[in-house]
Amino acid sequence: MIQAIVGANWGDEGKGKLTDVLAQQSDIVIRFQGGANAGHTIINEHGKFALHLLPSGIFQPGVTNIIGPGVALDIEALLSELDSIMQRGVPKPRLLISDRAQVLMDFHVLLDTAEEERLADRKFGSTKSGIAPFYSDKAAKVGIQVCQLFDKQLLKERLRNSFVKKNILMEHLYHKPKLDAEATAEKYYALGQRIAPWVCDTTQYLHQALQEDKRILLEGQLGALRDLDHGIFPYTTSSSPLAGFGTVGAGVPAGKISRVIAVTKAYSSSVGTGYLISALSGQEAEELRKRGGDAGEYGAKTGRPRDVGWFDAVATRYGCRVQGATDCAMTNIDVLGYLDEIKVCVAYSIDGHEVRDFPATPQLAKAVPVYVTLPGWKDQKVRGITRYDDLPENCRKYLEFIERQIETPITIVSNGPRREEIIFRE
Ligand code: GDP
Numbered sequence: 001m002i003q004a005i006v007g008a009n010w011g012d013e014g015k016g017k018l019t020d021v022l023a024q025q026s027d028i029v030i031r032f033q034g035g036a037n038a039g040h041t042i043i044n045e046h047g048k049f050a051l052h053l054l055p056s057g058i059f060q061p062g063v064t065n066i067i068g069p070g071v072a073l074d075i076e077a078l079l080s081e082l083d084s085i086m087q088r089g090v091p092k093p094r095l096l097i098s099d100r101a102q103v104l105m106d107f108h109v110l111l112d113t114a115e116e117e118r119l120a121d122r123k124f125g126s127t128k129s130g131i132a133p134f135y136s137d138k139a140a141k142v143g144i145q146v147c148q149l150f151d152k153q154l155l156k157e158r159l160r161n162s163f164v165k166k167n168i169l170m171e172h173l174y175h176k177p178k179l180d181a182e183a184t185a186e187k188y189y190a191l192g193q194r195i196a197p198w199v200c201d202t203t204q205y206l207h208q209a210l211q212e213d214k215r216i217l218l219e220g221q222l223g224a225l226r227d228l229d230h231g232i233f234p235y236t237t238s239s240s241p242l243a244g245f246g247t248v249g250a251g252v253p254a255g256k257i258s259r260v261i262a263v264t265k266a267y268s269s270s271v272g273t274g275y276l277i278s279a280l281s282g283q284e285a286e287e288l289r290k291r292g293g294d295a296g297e298y299g300a301k302t303g304r305p306r307d308v309g310w311f312d313a314v315a316t317r318y319g320c321r322v323q324g325a326t327d328c329a330m331t332n333i334d335v336l337g338y339l340d341e342i343k344v345c346v347a348y349s350i351d352g353h354e355v356r357d358f359p360a361t362p363q364l365a366k367a368v369p370v371y372v373t374l375p376g377w378k379d380q381k382v383r384g385i386t387r388y389d390d391l392p393e394n395c396r397k398y399l400e401f402i403e404r405q406i407e408t409p410i411t412i413v414s415n416g417p418r419r420e421e422i423i424f425r426e
Pocket residue numbers: 007011012013014015016017038039040041042043222292293294295300331332333334335414415416417418
């Protein structure tokens with residue numbers, strides 16, 4: 001059985017926490033896209049962690065964690081993440097890396113940074129982790145697969161070829177030192193040796209696991225609205241965070257994904273460039289930002305303050321739709337307990353017309369939110385509750401209102417950042 005945990009919004013919905021919870025009932029957790037360019041915050045018995053590349057199943061001793069072929073593998077980032085969690089007392093996780101995953105190298109980061117500098121105020125809000133140049137190389141078929149790290153000659157040849165065009169850019173467009181294929185090949189050959197014990201044909205491993213009825217969890221990074229095709233292009237990432245892409249990026253049969261849990265927050269948050277139609281500003285925004293998540297709404301990767309706003313049912317209904325969500329997990333419901341009234345964005349007004357279907361970016365740029373206001377559950381206890389029916393009445397009404405708006409059942413409610421703060425709705 002395969003379940004996917006994916007984002008319904010712009011990322012940072014709390015997927016890491018959900019994966020950590022559901023990993024307790026799983027045999028395998030797989031990252032299927034993206035790289036070290038986002039962070040999943042997890043708080044459990046070992047402490048608080050911001051994972052970037054490691055799958056969130058690493059805290060469960062029996063779970064096998066897989067870096068799938070769709071991931072942008074930054075080997076140094078992976079090794080330092082592994083070191084840092086093990087230094088903090090987490091037992092050595094079981095890890096497998098696809099031999100077909102491609103390697104994100106130093107020069108991808110250099111190119112990403114140089115390009116953002118060149119774009120200046122027209123930039124896309126990259127985390128400068130090399131993701132766009134990495135996926136460009138992959139599409140141009142000049143990327144390096146993990147299996148190619150073990151043949152130094154092949155590695156050198158491929159890098160030399162790839163650097164011909166890149167060095168024209170480095171020299172004449174970015175005015176930076178040229179890239180050195182020999183030195184890069186030496187470095188990544190050595191790094192390849194370090195990860196060699198974990199490298200295998202993970203697609204074959206998963207095929208076998210499915211025959212043995214193993215429970216598999218696909219862990220998405222970012223959210224639907226950052227999808228390269230379906231998101232707020234060009235303020236998207238360069239891969240697909242959709243559950244459907246899990247079949248490609250993890251290497252599992254499409255028909256075998258039986259549950260897609262789209263994770264959404266009780267309010268909106270988005271980091272980086274783009275459009276957040278229901279954004280708050282000024283004091284109202286500051287108050288929500290300060291109270292959100294486990295320590296305020298600041299990017300787990302970059303520390304950048306996130307834009308925050310009211311729940312956007314237009315964007316989330318679309319996010320659930322493109323994810324093919326079977327059900328939804330809503331996190332951070334505890335955060336809203338300070339409000340007398342809570343607004344929900346139920347439509348956009350664009351050029352005087354009310355729009356309920358999430359539009360493409362040029363229309364989005366003109367959208368103004370249409371709100372419905374619901375009563376809050378001010379000062380009533382939400383954290384510590386373990387049964388849905390024990391939540392304050394207005395809190396349940398809020399969840400049920402949203403559920404109707406997004407046309408997807410909310411089956412899991414997270415009422416605090418810790419692993420045990422979770423309500424499974426009957
Ligand atoms: P991810 O990338 O989707 O895993 O999300 P992040 O880790 O970037 O952001 C989610 C934030 O919300 C983190 O600070 C989590 O610790 C926090 N969080 C998750 N669930 C809850 C919850 O139910 N309540 C509160 N207060 N914080 C939560």
